[in-house]
Amino acid sequence: xxxxxxxxxxxxVSIAFITAIPLVAGSYVVGVMCFxxxxxxxxxxxxLLLGQAGMFSLAHPVWFGLGGxxxxxxxxxxxxxxxxxxxxxxVFVGFVSYVIGAPLxxxxxxxxxxxxxxxxxxxxxxxxxxxxxxxxxxxxxxIPPFSIGGFILETDVxxxxxxxxxxxxxxxxxxxxxxxxMGRAIKSFSDSEVAAxxxxxxxxxxxxxxxxxxxxxxxxxxxxxxxxxRFAEPGIFGFPLQVQLMTMVIIGGGKTLxxxxxxxxxxxxxxxxxxxxxxxxxxxxxxxxxxxxxxxxIIVILIFMPGxxxxxxxxxxxxGRRTFxxxxx
Amino acid sequence: MTLLSQIIQYAISGMxxxxxxxxxxxxxxxxxxxxxxxxxxxxxxxxxxxxxTWVFRTAGFSLVPSVLFAVAxxxxxxxxxxxxxxxxxxxxNEVTYMMITIAGASVIKGLVLLAWxxxxxxxxxxxxxxxxxxxxxxITSQVLCVFGLLVIVTIGLSLFLNRTLFGKAxxxxxxxxxxxxxxxxxxxxxxxxxxxxxxxxxxITGIVITPITFTGxxxxxxxxxxxLVAAIVGGWTMTGTMVAALALGLIEGFGxxxxxxxxxxxxxxxxxxxxxxxxxxxxxxxxxxxxx
Numbered sequence: 165x166x167x168x169x170x171x172x173x174x175x176x177v178s179i180a181f182i183t184a185i186p187l188v189a190g191s192y193v194v195g196v197m198c199f200x201x202x203x204x205x206x207x208x209x210x211x212l213l214l215g216q217a218g219m220f221s222l223a224h225p226v227w228f229g230l231g232g233x234x235x236x237x238x239x240x241x242x243x244x245x246x247x248x249x250x251x252x253x254x255v256f257v258g259f260v261s262y263v264i265g266a267p268l269x270x271x272x273x274x275x276x277x278x279x280x281x282x283x284x285x286x287x288x289x290x291x292x293x294x295x296x297x298x299x300x301x302x303x304x305x306x307i308p309p310f311s312i313g314g315f316i317l318e319t320d321v322x323x324x325x326x327x328x329x330x331x332x333x334x335x336x337x338x339x340x341x342x343x344x345x346m347g348r349a350i351k352s353f354s355d356s357e358v359a360a361x362x363x364x365x366x367x368x369x370x371x372x373x374x375x376x377x378x379x380x381x382x383x384x385x386x387x388x389x390x391x392x393x394r395f396a397e398p399g400i401f402g403f404p405l406q407v408q409l410m411t412m413v414i415i416g417g418g419k420t421l422x423x424x425x426x427x428x429x430x431x432x433x434x435x436x437x438x439x440x441x442x443x444x445x446x447x448x449x450x451x452x453x454x455x456x457x458x459x460x461x462i463i464v465i466l467i468f469m470p471g472x473x474x475x476x477x478x479x480x481x482x483x484g485r486r487t488f489x490x491x492x493x
Numbered sequence: 494m495t496l497l498s499q500i501i502q503y504a505i506s507g508m509x510x511x512x513x514x515x516x517x518x519x520x521x522x523x524x525x526x527x528x529x530x531x532x533x534x535x536x537x538x539x540x541x542x543x544x545x546t547w548v549f550r551t552a553g554f555s556l557v558p559s560v561l562f563a564v565a566x567x568x569x570x571x572x573x574x575x576x577x578x579x580x581x582x583x584x585x586n587e588v589t590y591m592m593i594t595i596a597g598a599s600v601i602k603g604l605v606l607l608a609w610x611x612x613x614x615x616x617x618x619x620x621x622x623x624x625x626x627x628x629x630x631x632i633t634s635q636v637l638c639v640f641g642l643l644v645i646v647t648i649g650l651s652l653f654l655n656r657t658l659f660g661k662a663x664x665x666x667x668x669x670x671x672x673x674x675x676x677x678x679x680x681x682x683x684x685x686x687x688x689x690x691x692x693x694x695x696x697i698t699g700i701v702i703t704p705i706t707f708t709g710x711x712x713x714x715x716x717x718x719x720x721l722v723a724a725i726v727g728g729w730t731m732t733g734t735m736v737a738a739l740a741l742g743l744i745e746g747f748g749x750x751x752x753x754x755x756x757x758x759x760x761x762x763x764x765x766x767x768x769x770x771x772x773x774x775x776x777x778x779x780x781x782x783x784x785x
Contacts (some may be wrong), residue, residue: 191600204528218588220587265496265561267770268770270773270774271769271770273587273588274587274591277531277588277591278531278721281724282718282762282763282766283762285714285718285758289756290756290759291757293753293756294753387770405601407596407599410592410596447690452599453604454600455599455602455603456599456600456602456603456607458596459598459599459603460600462592462596463593463596463597467578468593470583
């Protein structure tokens with residue numbers, strides 16, 4: 165099924181490729197690739213939720229933002245260094261997502277989406293209103309950079325390696341997870357909840373586990389993101405980010421684990437191209453205008469290519485296999 | 494201001510909001526019941542109505558033609574959306590529809606931002622009458638227009654749905670889509686009609702509210718979502734939606750007045766989440782059925 169890039173060779177090649185990029189490419193490419201790792205990693209965890217488990221939660225930016233805010237506030241107040249802050253943030257987000265997820269995940273389909281959409285807006289408004297703690301609408305300024313021991317991560321290249329390490333670690337973890345008993349259970353209830361229940365799978369518990377797991381992953385990514393930007397404001401964790409994540413998952417294809425990362429790669433470069441070529445023509449470039457292009461992409465992909473890029477690639481591989489007569493994948 | 498006049502003032506502003514949410518909620522349920530699409534562009538139609546009226550007003554038209562043009566354009570946009578984005582979906586399911594309409598909403602929002610900028614826009618009130626005083630609270634003529642809109646829409650829609658053949662067919666397809674199409678009802682045409690009707694009603698709502706709250710490219714999402722809250726809490730029926738919307742408006746009005754104006758929008762969303770959760774609990778324990 166989605167075991168294609170599981171082979172060790174492909175992993176090694178991609179890791180070598182990613183490691184080599186900062187050695188040859190300029191700082192611009194490294195900067196963009198850094199964002200690809202961060203948002204791609206976020207999209208991977210969203211893809212697990214949406215594509216594999218079939219839960220359409222619109223609250224994913226909430227966990228991303230909360231993680232970023234917790235580690236940012238802790239680091240800014242000097243309570244905990246960013247690396248510890250991001251772990252504390254993940255634990256905090258895990259707890260919050262447990263408390264919120266336990267009642268919320270009883271909902272399905274439209275209602276789950278509505279409730280999580282409400283949650284997204286509530287958190288965004290509250291972050292703006294809690295001025296003394298979160299810096300209000302102006303946001304948190306001057307978050308200290310990541311430091312481990314005496315080593316301070318400052319340049320784009322440092323964050324490039326950090327964010328790609330996190331992103332690939334998440335992906336690797338999810339590949340192993342989906343091969344385990346829990347992974348098979350997740351797949352089974354996304355196909356048919358009734359069938360999964362009849363096989364003795366505790367569906368609500370697995371749903372909650374997946375929800376908490378993806379929330380914590382998003383939180384870690386969020387901590388890296390705010391430390392990289394050294395800045396956080398409520399606006400960057402809002403609805404436009406959700407649209408962007410949806411675009412990544414849909415373009416890449418949520419049925420495979422690597423799909424969203426592939427989608428992240430495409431979306432971020434498309435975004436850069438749009439900014440480069442249309443920035444002069446269109447005066448008001450911003451997240452909302454990006455969302456316009458993403459919206460068009462979502463509609464086109466969903467209509468003409470529902471499986472996304474990875475679904476298309478899997479079909480191509482399948483075709484190749486059949487044509488050249490190799491039976492095992 | 495005395496406490497009494499304060500209470501009346503908050504109630505009036507709450508009722509104004511509530512009437513708006515009621516009409517928007519009816520828009521959501523019109524589309525949802527017939528097409529099973531949760532149309533997240535509903536809020537953007539509300540925004541488009543106000544925005545387009547402002548555009549035509551600044552282009553030099555007088556109020557009535559601007560309103561007509563704006564409503565016509567929104568209906569057209571809504572129908573185009575149904576034709577090019579919603580209908581061609583190959584594997585229709587809830588999640589796909591939702592993604593498509595959310596994407597459509599961000600497209601509309603982005604286009605409006607590109608075309609007319611992020612500034613707040615306003616149009617003038619429809620009538621130049623004096624402000625009415627009631628126990629120290631004030632009512633403007635525009636507020637009365639909003640109440641009037643709700644009354645006209647509900648009476649008009651219930652007459653249409655109960656008295657005309659077309660309306661009855663519409664209700665039939667909401668109850669049982671397959672059965673209705675077996676009776677020779679053209680479902681494809683109905684879907685288009687529902688999108689158009691929802692777009693038109695949304696646009697009118699947007700126009701009537703704009704002199705009070707003003708409009709901008711980003712007002713659609715939250716306003717629309719509150720309409721959805723009313724529709725969900727009201728159980729997708731017209732009466733239920735109206736009651737829920739007015740209650741929601743009152744809670745919001747008093748909440749904004751007595752607790753915090755900044756957290757005004759949070760109340761409605763919290764109510765929706767709590768309601769949805771409580772509903773699953775009731776269903777599971779009383780009838781043994783699963784969550785909705």
